[in-house]
Amino acid sequence: xxxxxxxxxxxxxxxxxxxxxxxxxxxxxxxxxxxxxxxxxxxxxxxxxxxxxxxxxxxxxxxxxxxxxxxxxxxxxxxxxxxxxxxxxxxxxxxxxxxxxxxxxxxxxxxxxxxxxxxxxxxxxxxxxxxxxxxxxxxxxxxxxxxxxxxxxxxxxxxxxxxxxxxxxxxxxxxxxxxxxxxxxxxxxxxxxxxxxxxxxxxxxxxxxxxxxxxxxxxxxxxxxxxxxxxxxxxxxxxxxxxxxxxxxxxxxxxxxxxxxx
Amino acid sequence: xxxxxxxxxxxxxxxxxxxxxxxxxxxxxxxxxxxxxxxxxxxxxxxxxxxxxxxxxxxxxxxxxxxxxxxxxxxxxxxxxxxxxxxxxxxxxxxxxxxxxxxxxxxxxxxxxxxxxxxxxxxxxxxxxxxxxxxxxxxxxxxxxxxxxxxxxxxxxxxxxxxxxxxxxxxxxxxxxxxxxxxxxxxxxxxxxxxxxxxxxxxxxxxxxxxxxxxxxxxxxxxxxxxxxxxxxxxxxxxxxxxxxxxxxxxxxxxxxxxxxx
Numbered sequence: 314x315x316x317x318x319x320x321x322x323x324x325x326x327x328x329x330x331x332x333x334x335x336x337x338x339x340x341x342x343x344x345x346x347x348x349x350x351x352x353x354x355x356x357x358x359x360x361x362x363x364x365x366x367x368x369x370x371x372x373x374x375x376x377x378x379x380x381x382x383x384x385x386x387x388x389x390x391x392x393x394x395x396x397x398x399x400x401x402x403x404x405x406x407x408x409x410x411x412x413x414x415x416x417x418x419x420x421x422x423x424x425x426x427x428x429x430x431x432x433x434x435x436x437x438x439x440x441x442x443x444x445x446x447x448x449x450x451x452x453x454x455x456x457x458x459x460x461x462x463x464x465x466x467x468x469x470x471x472x473x474x475x476x477x478x479x480x481x482x483x484x485x486x487x488x489x490x491x492x493x494x495x496x497x498x499x500x501x502x503x504x505x506x507x508x509x510x511x512x513x514x515x516x517x518x519x520x521x522x523x524x525x526x527x528x529x530x531x532x533x534x535x536x537x538x539x540x541x542x543x544x545x546x547x548x549x550x551x552x553x554x555x556x557x558x559x560x561x562x563x564x565x566x567x568x569x570x571x572x573x574x575x
Numbered sequence: 576x577x578x579x580x581x582x583x584x585x586x587x588x589x590x591x592x593x594x595x596x597x598x599x600x601x602x603x604x605x606x607x608x609x610x611x612x613x614x615x616x617x618x619x620x621x622x623x624x625x626x627x628x629x630x631x632x633x634x635x636x637x638x639x640x641x642x643x644x645x646x647x648x649x650x651x652x653x654x655x656x657x658x659x660x661x662x663x664x665x666x667x668x669x670x671x672x673x674x675x676x677x678x679x680x681x682x683x684x685x686x687x688x689x690x691x692x693x694x695x696x697x698x699x700x701x702x703x704x705x706x707x708x709x710x711x712x713x714x715x716x717x718x719x720x721x722x723x724x725x726x727x728x729x730x731x732x733x734x735x736x737x738x739x740x741x742x743x744x745x746x747x748x749x750x751x752x753x754x755x756x757x758x759x760x761x762x763x764x765x766x767x768x769x770x771x772x773x774x775x776x777x778x779x780x781x782x783x784x785x786x787x788x789x790x791x792x793x794x795x796x797x798x799x800x801x802x803x804x805x806x807x808x809x810x811x812x813x814x815x816x817x818x819x820x821x822x823x824x825x826x827x828x829x830x831x832x833x834x835x836x837x
Contacts, residue, residue, distance in 0.1 A: 469644060557799070
């Protein structure tokens with residue numbers, strides 16, 4: 314498709330939304346995919362690219378495939394682990410297609426995009442894409458709050474990595490054009506949302522407490538923490554709520570340990 | 576993105592719709608784009624590819640980029656002019672982005688897809704993509720009934736050819752899933768949802784426990800239970816999750832009361 318004058322101008326509000334959205338590529342094997350991801354992002358108005366432990370970067374192939382989006386490669390943030398890339402995010406969206414024992418909440422790309430725009434405007438959002446051959450591992454998958462599934466054909470379901478990025482950032486742009494470009498202001502939540510790091514601290518605290526009360530046997534944990542992560546991960550907890558949940562655990566521990574001075 | 580079992584089955588009606596849709600590439604310069612177009616089509620359930628006067632075809636690069644969609648290259652129809660490729664079509668959709676003196680009706684990809692599915696089911700439809708550098712010429716453009724415009728960013732509007740194909744055939748698949756495939760319900764949750772009564776019992780149990788651990792003062796309850804209701808109320812808890820939460824409270828109470836026989 315050729316250059317066009319008939320593009321869509323982004324409003325200031327839309328640009329501000331995109332300032333808070335990052336694309337995270339985890340363990341990318343083919344550096345050409347990093348370049349075509351950068352191009353797909355810039356075509357749709359996104360600019361923040363994170364690379365978790367890429368096999369080769371910087372690379373000539375990535376620069377070549379990015380065409381006129383090499384500025385996104387220049388400003389890409391390279392980090393060793395996925396937690397480094399998403400720790401401060403309120404919404405972490407995973408796109409690995411592997412089936413899991415415990416199902417994460419799953420959305421189509423369109424629902425995902427609507428949710429990002431309508432509920433998470435101004436919050437940090439990460440769109441995470443796994444390795445070309447094996448996707449995200451279980452530990453990485455656990456950091457996601459939502460799983461996006463592109464409804465591909467049963468005859469050939471394996472999307473190219475940058476094609477998957479293209480579809481998701483396109484849906485995000487369409488949702489932003491539809492919702493943020495009008496003066497239409499949605500309801501605003503009354504407290505900032507919890508971050509992925511804050512949630513991780515809560516899960517750790519919860520696990521300790523459940524061991525103390527004998528509900529969780531560390532020798533045979535089964536799927537308990539995974540189920541609780543799925544449960545709390547989909548609430549979109551705000552920071553005040555997270556403080557309440559942490560406070561409850563602290564009081565339970567004090568009572569059990571006889572540390573209460575009542 | 577990896578292979579997935581969680582694909583979407585196409586209904587017979589949807590497959591019949593796709594049997595009448597062709598993708599037409601006009602004067603494609605880079606044969607790799609022919610291959611990635613084939614992959615994008617097959618990922619979305621399409622299979623009819625027409626090539627108008629391609630610069631190089633068959634080609635090794637096209638086969639390589641098609642990955643597991645080389646069957647679409649084997650059955651591709653190569654013709655000398657665009658008229659040969661679209662002459663029998665009821666709807667010819669052009670995607671060249673160059674401005675014209677006489678403007679065609681223009682649609683976004685989503686509107687285009689809705690229109691194809693709702694008005695042209697069973698009719699022959701052609702999605703036509705021009706040359707990478709110069710798009711469709713005026714004579715080719717005149718054969719189109721509708722012009723599709725992808726709302727790219729004003730900072731970088733030039734989409735890769737196969738990325739444009741990917742977006743349009745994706746929209747076609749989503750519209751087909753939404754309208755032609757009513758039997759196809761979204762992903763099913765693995766346990767029935769909790770009832771309102773079950774939730775009320777949980778809130779009562781939670782309140783008791785919070786009083787026992789001294790986190791909730793019945794004389795000055797403030798907004799604590801209201802906040803916790805808002806929190807748990809929006810999770811759409813399933814019954815197994817509710818059982819886990821109730822079980823946690825029971826173990827906490829036993830521990831506090833010294834009723835545990837460990």
